[in-house]
Amino acid sequence: MPHFYTRFISVETIVQELHGLDLSEEERIHLAALIDSSIHHAILDEVLSNLQDEDKKLFLKLLAEDEKHEKILDFLNAKVDHIEDKIKKVAGDLTAKMHQDIRKAKEKR
């Protein structure tokens, strides 16, 4: 399912690294779920940390109601300066750590 941040984060390099590992379908799905959920948690934490209490509620309500996420980015851009850059940084930092983890995992094969 696409998220409000899908457009400006990329999992291409992580996927490329994982593709080179010997993983069964179940293993792939398990690791992918951990990655996606971790990115999601980190981004939500970043967004919520930049909002006032009442705006947190409005954001979460939009997130639950607006399945196409058409209004969420407009809302966030109006409330937080450079929110897209903040989200990109959080996701980038997390995936950089994951790249290191994959490189170490490859040494264990």
Add this chain to the structure above:
Amino acid sequence: MLFQSKKPHFQHLKKKWTAQHRSLQNKLWDAHGQSLNWLAKNMPSRHLAAGALGGLLLLSAPAGFALAQPIATSSENITAGFDKNILLAEQLKKMVPSEMRNLSPQEESDISKTLSENFDLIVKPEIDGLKLNRTYGLIGGEQHLYRYPGDNLYKHADTTSDWAMYGDAGIAPGLGAWGYFTPSEAQFSEKDKMREKYYIAVQTFLAPGFAENVAKYRDFFKFRKMLLLNPQTGQAVVGVIGDSGPAEWTGKHLGGSPEVMQDLGLAGGPRKGAVLYFFIDDPKDIVPLGPIKVKGGN
């Protein structure tokens, strides 16, 4: 986790990323648990389950955070999760032949009427006198298609889970019948992305009259919107014609992208099965691509 694996590289990543995930969960809930609980108390459960929160967040609330569960207060809540597509499959069992053969004009007319009513769409076996060679056939799984010059398999994944589910299908070495979906990555739009995601390949070359009017038929079929339905389960998806094929000798009548096969419930095992496929008359391009539910269903 319902499977066992002793591969050291998998174990390493699983251990590392499970711990990291738990830490991120705790951080989020420690800082914003009050707001998240407010949401759970104030939103209907169907919103929480269907949206981004359900899959990735609320269902994985860490121990110690008891989420307040909303109670059913309307008939909508009581019938939540009821899938009307299954009822449609039952209805179609009386209309779709048990053997794999083409439908008669009467059968096509009856079935397209039933599909139109159930999905609230204009579903037709032909538009402006143009039709495919059949409307009921055997679909097989296809690979991803290159969408623009420089595209690769990894770029097709919006999320890592997309790759885990659909990456195995690979990417076709050649282009689709109409070439790239867009001339360059810079021009690549959400619409192009959805077209590749939900593309089907049909035997355009076997359409009655094709040989006499190649250009006219080619233009008519290009990205033409179609409704596909698995009559066994009622699972349905709106796709576009994005390629021509498969060859007659394969015994299959059409092909579906990895996502189309998943949404039709045919992604496992032999990756093929019987489907109904009809044009959707949508001149204003309103009908969205992707899985579709019978109107009033969940």
